[in-house]
Amino acid sequence: MDRELRREAVVFSRYLVRAAPSEALIERYCAANRELFAHEAPSAADAAVLAFARDHAWAVAPLDAGHALLGPASLLRKKLLVMTAILETTPEYAARTEPRAVALPMLGLRLAAAGVAMAAGAAAGLALTLALRHGK
Amino acid sequence: MGSDPDVLVVGSGASAVNAAWPLVAAGLRVRMLDVGVRDERYGNLVPDGPFEEVRRTDPQQHRYLLGDRFEGIGFEHLGAGAQLTPPRQWVTRDADRLQPLASASFFPLQSLAEGGLANAWGAGAPAFCAADLAGYPIAHADLAPHYEAVAARIGISGARDDLWPFLGPLDAMQPAVACDGNAGAILRRYARGPDRLHRDGLYLGAPRLAMLSRPLGDRQPTRYWDMDFWSDAGRSVYRPRWTVDDLRRSPRFAFVPRRLVVAFADGPDGVTVTARDLDAGTVETHRARRLVIGAGTLATTRIVLRSLGAHGTRVPLVCNPHTYAAMLNLGRLGDAGDEPRHSLAQLCVVHAPRGPAAPFTVGHYYSYRSLLLFRLLKGSPLPMRHGLAVLRLLSPSLGVLILQHADRPTPAKYCELRAGGAGGDDDVLHVEYALSREEQARIDAVEADIVRGLRRLRCLRLQTVRPGHAASTHFAGTLPMSRRDAPLTTAPDGRLHGTRHVYVVDGSVFPDLPSKGLTFTMMANADRIATLLARSLGALQSAHT
Numbered sequence: 001m002d003r004e005l006r007r008e009a010v011v012f013s014r015y016l017v018r019a020a021p022s023e024a025l026i027e028r029y030c031a032a033n034r035e036l037f038a039h040e041a042p043s044a045a046d047a048a049v050l051a052f053a054r055d056h057a058w059a060v061a062p063l064d065a066g067h068a069l070l071g072p073a074s075l076l077r078k079k080l081l082v083m084t085a086i087l088e089t090t091p092e093y094a095a096r097t098e099p100r101a102v103a104l105p106m107l108g109l110r111l112a113a114a115g116v117a118m119a120a121g122a123a124a125g126l127a128l129t130l131a132l133r134h135g136k
Numbered sequence: 137m138g139s140d141p142d143v144l145v146v147g148s149g150a151s152a153v154n155a156a157w158p159l160v161a162a163g164l165r166v167r168m169l170d171v172g173v174r175d176e177r178y179g180n181l182v183p184d185g186p187f188e189e190v191r192r193t194d195p196q197q198h199r200y201l202l203g204d205r206f207e208g209i210g211f212e213h214l215g216a217g218a219q220l221t222p223p224r225q226w227v228t229r230d231a232d233r234l235q236p237l238a239s240a241s242f243f244p245l246q247s248l249a250e251g252g253l254a255n256a257w258g259a260g261a262p263a264f265c266a267a268d269l270a271g272y273p274i275a276h277a278d279l280a281p282h283y284e285a286v287a288a289r290i291g292i293s294g295a296r297d298d299l300w301p302f303l304g305p306l307d308a309m310q311p312a313v314a315c316d317g318n319a320g321a322i323l324r325r326y327a328r329g330p331d332r333l334h335r336d337g338l339y340l341g342a343p344r345l346a347m348l349s350r351p352l353g354d355r356q357p358t359r360y361w362d363m364d365f366w367s368d369a370g371r372s373v374y375r376p377r378w379t380v381d382d383l384r385r386s387p388r389f390a391f392v393p394r395r396l397v398v399a400f401a402d403g404p405d406g407v408t409v410t411a412r413d414l415d416a417g418t419v420e421t422h423r424a425r426r427l428v429i430g431a432g433t434l435a436t437t438r439i440v441l442r443s444l445g446a447h448g449t450r451v452p453l454v455c456n457p458h459t460y461a462a463m464l465n466l467g468r469l470g471d472a473g474d475e476p477r478h479s480l481a482q483l484c485v486v487h488a489p490r491g492p493a494a495p496f497t498v499g500h501y502y503s504y505r506s507l508l509l510f511r512l513l514k515g516s517p518l519p520m521r522h523g524l525a526v527l528r529l530l531s532p533s534l535g536v537l538i539l540q541h542a543d544r545p546t547p548a549k550y551c552e553l554r555a556g557g558a559g560g561d562d563d564v565l566h567v568e569y570a571l572s573r574e575e576q577a578r579i580d581a582v583e584a585d586i587v588r589g590l591r592r593l594r595c596l597r598l599q600t601v602r603p604g605h606a607a608s609t610h611f612a613g614t615l616p617m618s619r620r621d622a623p624l625t626t627a628p629d630g631r632l633h634g635t636r637h638v639y640v641v642d643g644s645v646f647p648d649l650p651s652k653g654l655t656f657t658m659m660a661n662a663d664r665i666a667t668l669l670a671r672s673l674g675a676l677q678s679a680h681t
Contacts, residue, residue: 015520015521016520016521016524028198031206032202032206032209035205035206036206036209036211061519061521064519064520064521065519065522068516068517068518068519068523069517072515072517073211077520078211080520081209081211081510081513081514081520082206082209084509084510084513084520084524085202085206085208085209085508085510086198086202088508088509088510089191089197089198089201089202089508090195090197090198091191091192091193091194091195091197094191094192095192096524096528097508097509097524097528098188098191098474098528099472099473099474099505099528099529099531099532100472100474100528101470101471101472101474102470102529103470104469104470106470107469107470107529110525110529111526111529114522114525114526117522118518118519118522121519121522122519125519
């Protein structure tokens with residue numbers, strides 16, 4: 001169990017901030033999972049998605065995008081939210097979530113780029129999510 | 137506990153302490169009975185410092201920002217208590233267990249904390265004006281001196297701006313605390329052409345806040361650290377427990393914690409109160425000449441219904457319907473939003489198409505920062521990584537407009553006490569609350585008007601969230617003030633009709649609620665009732681000596 005959680009912590013952190021988490025953050029992620037999710041077994045669909053994400057780190061981004069639309073309350077999204085919260089409340093990552101000034105044209109460009117990336121991720125994610133759901 | 141006091145006060149929240157104050161000041165002996173739950177976990181963990189500095193330097197921040205049990209993450213829908221960060225969650229500890237409540241439609245926050253629910257309030261402190269008090273048997277002139285007394289005691293900041301006629305006159309007011317750049321940008325656009333907005337009934341200005349802009353006693357003005365959801369740095373935001381601390385300095389005041397008041401019995405010479413000692417598990421009695429109940433509307437109602445044997449009797453209940461509107465301030469896009477700020481309401485919005493003499497709607501605009509970005513991602517359809525990047529760019533322009541609509545009693549809003557075990561302290565308060573189609577339509581129309589007005593100020597609504605009934609935590613109207621001597625109502629002087637020595641000082645006595653936070657008026661009314669009571673007891677004392 002802990003091995004799976006530790007693997008999730010690493011995969012999710014790399015996805016969210018492109019960096020491997022420290023041992024303390026991995027421990028914190030495991031503790032949060034024990035506190036928040038240990039009381040009920042995951043559904044078969046949730047378990048399949050998480051297992052796939054653990055084994056295929058590249059798939060986390062499209063799966064997140066797919067589940068943001070198809071399964072916002074899925075276990076994957078909840079676990080990603082937990083890792084996001086843990087990273088946001090860690091000094092070494094705080095600066096990455098602080099707002100900063102940006103010129104309006106640059107803001108427009110960045111939002112547009114994010115929109116394109118999200119649309120592409122969602123397209124791939126929807127297909128992957130549906131495939132995993134039906135193939136479980 | 138010595139000899140019997142003159143007055144027993146039940147509760148230690150905003151009403152109770154501001155009733156106790158004039159009684160003690162008048163020389164009366166006061167005993168306050170309260171469960172008095174206190175913070176035992178997070179209070180000492182939160183460092184003194186600005187939010188940004190804490191985020192960058194404190195390796196322990198996850199303990200209070202997320203909670204030791206990660207209770208600050210939470211996956212449930214936004215509802216009552218959404219504003220309770222882990223360091224504030226002690227406020228509701230034990231309350232539901234010791235005060236059982238059942239409802240399919242109404243999920244209130246209850247508190248047995250020392251200082252009550254105002255340990256976590258938003259500190260909005262508008263006064264009721266004449267239009268707000270139209271259905272009350274008291275006038276603004278009755279409350280005016282008590283608004284001043286309470287404002288001087290607790291510290292209220294505000295401005296003499298366009299909102300003055302709506303938020304009530306107040307001489308004992310500190311200058312307004314400064315708003316942040318997000319609200320400042322909206323106010324600047326408003327100032328360029330207010331007349332057109334006024335014609336549409338929209339007025340903007342500084343909120344009235346129980347937050348200091350100047351020192352008051354040993355309390356400090358806000359340091360603009362943006363930590364107000366997490367700590368009580370400098371005690372700049374008023375909490376009733378500051379008044380409990382001040383009262384404790386008087387030899388005439390006794391605070392008796394760990395007591396859950398169960399019932400009272402009104403006798404010919406005074407009143408007897410039954411309370412459960414939560415540590416010893418025993419039941420004890422307290423006697424006094426008068427009883428003042430300020431336990432909070434739901435708890436007070438429970439005590440009164442049980443004491444009068446009114447199980448099964450329906451009493452009315454009102455509660456401001458509550459809406460959150462997420463806003464994007466286009467005039468602020470691209471800004472870093474890194475100026476010092478406090479965390480509470482930055483701006484007050486009033487929708488008054490018929491002016492201050494007719495009912496109007498009040499909203500408060502909060503900038504979004506210190507509640508962290510992950511909370512926004514929870515309900516968003518964005519993937520986490522890109523969502524974080526987008527929110528990082530937009531968060532200085534994000535705001536939350538909180539609207540609390542007026543509420544009046546109807547047959548669809550009521551509570552009743554149903555008998556539990558033999559001791560009576562596990563009776564269950566059943567609550568039903570529903571808005572009629574007409575009430576909801578009125579709310580929708582007002583909100584559409586406000587959103588249209590704010591759009592002219594380049595503020596766009598992104599999303600509307602209705603967090604459910606009771607989310608405003610403004611409960612009232614169960615024992616309404618009335619000149620008519622009817623059962624389960626109170627006289628204008630706070631006395632519970634049908635009793636001689638029992639007074640109610642909290643929101644229970646408000647017959648209806650205008651679109652304003654009631655806490656400041658509750659405190660002023662408690663001060664008024666207690667001042668009248670002190671006078672009458674003083675007069676009685678003189679007659680006996």
